[in-house]
Amino acid sequence: MLSGFLFALAAGLMWGLVFVTPLLLPEYPAAMLVAGRYLAFGLLAVPLALIDRRELRRLTRADWRDAVRLSAIGNFLYYLALAAAIQRAGGPLPTMIIGTLPVVIAVCSNRRNAARDGHYRWRDLAPALLLIAAGIGCVNQVEQASLAPQAMGRYLQGAALAIVALACWTWYPIRNADWLRTHTDRSPRAWATAQGLVTLPMAALAFALLAVADGVGLPLLPSGFDFPAGPRVWPYVGLMAAVGLFASWLGTLCWNEASQRLPTALVGQLIVFETLAALSYSQMHRGAWPPALGVAGVLLLVGGVCWALRLKPVAPGSGANPGAGPGTASARIAE
Template sequence: MVEQHRRGVAAGIAAGAVWGLIFIAPELAPGFTPMQLSAGRYLAYGVIAALLLAPSWRAVTARLGAAEWRALAGLGLAGNIVYYVLLAAAVQAGGVAMASLVIGLAPIAITLAGSRDRHAVPLRRLAPSLLLSAAGLACIGRDALAGPGSLAGLLCALGALVSWTLYTVWNSRVLARVTSVSGGQWSLLVGVVTGLEALVLAVPAFVWAEGTHEAAAWWRFIGVVGAVGLLCSVFANTLWNFASRALPLALTGQMIVFETLFGLLYGFLWEGRWPTMYESAAVALLVGGVVSCAAAHRKERPEPARAGRARPRPRAL
């Protein structure tokens, strides 16, 4: 069980490191709207997922029923299409720090959502983790809300937070029920369905869009959305599904903090600056919150009795 938790935590951290790239993707393709960025990313995700799943398509889909297909459609909208439209709008309106701040609330939201699940850790044991995370996010937001466009960015980011929380809780519970496919196969299925949904989004995003772009801008856009589709959707989602099956929902929620941390890191590198004192404090507090949550979920293992010893051996840390 402990080894499984360790692997789940490692997968969650790795997924967060890759997902952090989505915060700077809108900055890499300036001039394109949030709808265009979302449609492009998930068209790429759909094409890549379909190619990877093609050899086993019949065998995998034969294990799915109507309920699973409905879940795939809902997850594609909530966790992909709607989420990324709102996130890209938040980044463009309020900046990387603003978006990272609000999405960073996801660990708290998901932990609270999973607090009533079976085998969930009582909230009183999670209180230190939640307080540390909240304090870290308060440090990040100290200056972020003072920038131009902060209100519009804040509203979009809050919408993205709701969408992402819904996706994470829903996906974790569906994966616990659907054991006939692997986490990687489920990620690819979500990608195929999301790609079909992105086709519908592409009509208003590209056909009805105002303005034109030069050929170089379009190639740059294709490169950005293709890379994001492959890395952040296919690869990172597979890692996340592994973490979702290996960890309790409340602990899975805490892993999302690494998306915030890496998003901030990439934002600082993109802006060519060091973090401020408050931002540095926020990183320490957010990491402390994850460590505290992981400690709260660690199960006590009874030490086997040893003959000839008057006292039990101290447990190795």
């Protein structure tokens, strides 16, 4: 439980980088950020694949198809929607919507995975979810109050894109955990590397499509954009390399390690660390301390996570239903 918690914390700290990157590179459209990030991820995965070549040879065609699906939805589509949402609506609104992930994933996985992981009784889980929801509400109340006036149409576009990102990132950890929990003899590091390898041709294809669009004048890039590296070459290359290494490969590795150690309903709540990291990095970018309500929100979020960590799931096959009340002590087991 402790090691799974620490791995999830590390993943959240690294994943928070993806929220501040569009703010650091406002001149770059979302498509360029996605293509650059996953080109870096794919290139980094190539030498890592040499280290894990024995494990990678064990993957079947079905495993590689799963890796492609996970990368296409949980990497490409998710970050395309998120980066576009941040550039249209600013950082606070997408962070608010993505911040509901702990609640959404817990609700989606608690009954779905009860036969495999056991389940948390809703009456036991509810206080943790309420604390997390209250904390997110406080933090985002502060964030919304600081929003600059924007055109309503563009703001609503950002909200819609953030909801698409939420759907992608709800699906990804649940399905990724399905694979990891049914392949406990496989290396989480090799699985992260496999997902990186399949992003390489996807990123190359994305750059090819952008090049064609730029050549024929399709409006996929801003007018006068200096393709392929844009107006600030080295900041773009450096940030893409950093995000590709830390947020994509190392963050995925840490999350895979956590997913093998913790029930899906619990590990889903620990995505709250990504929200906390994103808000912290945004405050650093602004150069301002959060107000008291923001600090209170952080404390509520941490309190909700700590509450969830002390819970133990009801054993699979114990006869209790996910909505049932407390049972005997023997019906509750640690993962």
